[in-house]
Amino acid sequence: MAYHSKDPSAIADLRKFEEEVMEKTDLLPKVPGTMASTSFSHIFQGGYSSGYYSYKWAEVLDADAFELFLERGVFDQRTAISFETNILSAGGTEHPAILYKRFRGRDPKADALLKRSGLISA
Numbered sequence: 001m002a003y004h005s006k007d008p009s010a011i012a013d014l015r016k017f018e019e020e021v022m023e024k025t026d027l028l029p030k031v032p033g034t035m036a037s038t039s040f041s042h043i044f045q046g047g048y049s050s051g052y053y054s055y056k057w058a059e060v061l062d063a064d065a066f067e068l069f070l071e072r073g074v075f076d077q078r079t080a081i082s083f084e085t086n087i088l089s090a091g092g093t094e095h096p097a098i099l100y101k102r103f104r105g106r107d108p109k110a111d112a113l114l115k116r117s118g119l120i121s122a
Contacts, residue, residue, distance in 0.1 A: 001053075003037065014038065061100065063112035068104055 002021040003011075011017045018037045065083065072079045086103035093099075101107055114120040 060110050060113050061108055063116050064108045064110075065100075065104065067112035 002017075006017075014037075015035060018035055022036070065087070069076065069079055069083075082103050086099050090099050097107070111120065115122050
């Protein structure tokens with residue numbers, strides 16, 4: 001995301017830019033002569049770019065929907081029927097945001113994913 005939020009002409013040294021961006025989250029030792037970000041072709045080739053991050057939105061929807069099952073009980077029949085009716089069976093018949101809101105009773109929130117990922121406390 002750092003590459004997408006910076007003017008490319010302002011990046012004079014790619015290696016230095018990557019090191020600065022990655023220093024807070026880098027978990028693996030560096031391999032001499034390589035750069036992780038420029039070898040990650042998903043973000044630089046084929047027009048995929050920011051579309052790659054739509055997977056994270058799918059995770060938000062997944063975690064938020066499952067949170068309702070956890071709130072009401074995993075085997076709650078009313079929740080299961082609503083999920084089947086509004087999500088599984090209705091896919092493509094209306095805008096996904098409308099279907100999701102009908103199922104969940106509200107717009108999606110990222111909190112459940114943040115909790116599941118250990119980024120906020122439960």
